[in-house]
Amino acid sequence: MATAISQNGWSVIFTATDKNTTKIPHIVGRVRAGDVATIFTALVNFIHAHVEDVSKGADDWGGNVRPIRGKTTGYSNHASYTAIDINALQHPRGVEGTWTPAQASAIRQFLKDTLEGVVRFGEDYSRKLSLVDGMHFEINANAAAVARVAAKLRGEKAPSTTGKTPAKTPAITAATGSTTLLYQGNPKNSAARVRKLQAGLNRAFPAYSKFAGGGDGKFGPYAAQVVKEFQRRSGLKPDGVVGPTTIKGLRKHGINL
Ligand SMILES: [Zn+2]
CATH class of the missing domain: 1.10.101 (Muramoyl-pentapeptide Carboxypeptidase; domain 1)
Structure with a gap:
């Protein structure tokens, strides 16, 4: 029997157990245990500390076996426990601009610089692909890329690779926006x-x-x-x-x- 996979290529978890899924701060539902949990924990903590209070309400969701919304076939990334919804009631699907430009830009910067693009922001869904989904964040990379970023977040040495992964090149764009994060060790500090x-x-x-x-x-x-x-x-x-x-x-x- 072929393994069912969700839209992003991760295997669907039909039965959530303590071993394959876990709880992370502020999220009511469960997420995939291990590297995915490490990455979502960092994201939720960042948003809670710097963008918006995530602690209020029970509208922060995790894994759930269901089809892609608006479709009858294919599994949503929630089905592989590689997607979370943050402050869902404040950022309903289909409504643009529920995050202020400063909030959205801080989130995008964190996703790019710290999470190195392994998480996609539902706010940035291409209009032709799907409805904008401000609450929604999903893993958008394979296990190796996710493992590398998770190891970095845990302060571990990156797992050795076959040399196929190029070193991260700092973006050339100037950090001029007033919402650019400043912190010790940020190569983009102005x-x-x-x-x-x-x-x-x-x-x-x-x-x-x-x-x-x-x-x-x-x-x-x-x-x-x-x-x-x-x-x-x-x-x-x-x-x-x-x-x-x-x-x-x-x-x-x-x-x-
Ligand atoms: Zn979602």
Whole structure:
């Protein structure tokens, strides 16, 4: 008997067990255990911390064996437990623009830079392919690619490959958007914006920001510590990443990035 596969090529899980599926934070349903769970956990945590509260309500869904919506044949990626729906009631399928441009851009940047394109955003469904589906995120890569990104997220050394996977080339586009994330080690940090961040923190929070860096434009470990302290004191998740939520918080103190 051939294995049933969902639209993205992953095998359908007809019976969810603790071994092949698992729970991740904020998601009511279950997701595929292992690398897929690692990737979705990172995504949900990112969205919750920087884009929108995911903790409210029970409208965050995972695996479910069902056909592709609007079709009678073929399995939806939810059937392989490789898709999740986040804040489904706020981002209903078929409705465009339920995320603000800043939110959507922060999500896209995380999907591209951190998740390296292995997850597709339903908001970006090609109009001719399907209805836009803002709540929906799905694995869009094979097991090897997913394993490589998951290993990176877990801080492990990438699994050795046969050399077929090219090294990641940084995008050439300039990081000019004000929603571009700033964090330690981000190759796309804009020096000008980091300089503004450092100067602003030094000015607004002299008590704890003296190590933010004297405006050298480099987001180093001291700047990360000061950002974390700012986040802690502002009731934000202290992860040292300057994203939309932290940018909003900084703005209240006259720090405009
Ligand atoms: Zn979905």
